[in-house]
Amino acid sequence: MSLRVVHYINQFFAQIGGEEKADYAPEYREGAVGPGLALNAAFKGEAEVVGTVICGDSYFNENLDAAKATVLKMISDAKPDVVVCGPAFNAGRYGVACGTVAAAVKDELNLPVVTGMYEENPGADMFKNKVYIIATKNSAAGMRDAAPKMASLAIKLAKGEKIGASAEEGYMPNGLRVNFFEAERGSTRAVKMLLNKLAGKPYTTEFPMPSFDRVAPGAAITDLAHTTIALVTSGGIVPKGNPDHIESSSASKFGRYDISSFEDLTAADHETAHGGYDPVYANEDADRVLPVDVLRKMEKEGKIGGIYPYFFTTVGNGTAVASAKKYGEAIGKELRDAGIKAAILTST
């Protein structure tokens, strides 16, 4: 008898809909749906997706505890031998959902579980030390590579077989160390590595240095009444018509727009360029993402000194960390040079 697999996916991969359906509540369906078909092919008869749990990404993240409990019960009721979540590629909310479900399956149901996502997905950093996460490409085009790796690891886990190192199995390093004997001793390996390095050839370190990139909190602001606040958003708010054509995903730029004459943002003058959430509410009233109207009131009331005349905006949807870093540096530099000490950054 083949192993029973239950698969967790979002509303998009279940072909229920895009962002307009992201508030879809959890649903159980018999058999494989969407990417489950690719998993079934990769299982080669050793395992089979017997059921699929579907949940909208916004629903899951906005109702974390309730959604997790419902999804977990659906999974448990289907009596799986192993659970597969995603893969989520570079979809942030989906990655967090897959990681949360996977960690709960492991901790609360004590079942083996595999998920998959792109290394820059925020779910990766949050969960890679807790569950096996297969490293995937950043878009669904990577399904062909991801499915065999996820399927193979799922079968091994379900059978209780020995799991190889992260580099062999394709999962993200999880900080666990295992003792083993190398074919060559350390000194030989070190000299070979050095020779490769000197010759400009590729080499792989055996001990990558961890990168803890944290910035110390900025100083508290003691006189807000005389402080000008800058507004920044990753929610894609732009002047109507998106004059600089900021992309709806994987943004290649940020925008800087004058708000000095605006008391209130309205559907007539501002909208969102973001393609990663349902834009209806932000298009109706962009203050729902960039709170210009209330800050103007606070300015009149003397609670704050004022609003920086320009706001900064990009679309935080599948945007590379390196790009976001670059935009942040440029924005930070302008604000510092202008003597600005405080910024509100809103994210969707």
Add this chain to the structure above:
Amino acid sequence: MVKEIERAGVTVVHMCTVTPISMTVGANRIVPTIAIPHPLGNPALTHEEEFELRYKLVEKALKAFETPVDDQTIFD
């Protein structure tokens, strides 16, 4: 972006709905908001109620600016 702006010496308050992501990216002052597509609003309310809701959320951000922190802090 939060981190790089703060690195430049600007105190940043990050207002967002999925606070675990904000923690992961390294924001230091975090104010949780309403929902992903409308962090600072709620279309189910009247325009006036919504303004009031947004005003209160931004007041929390002002409080966050005024509060000295040593570590990542969520201002509920």
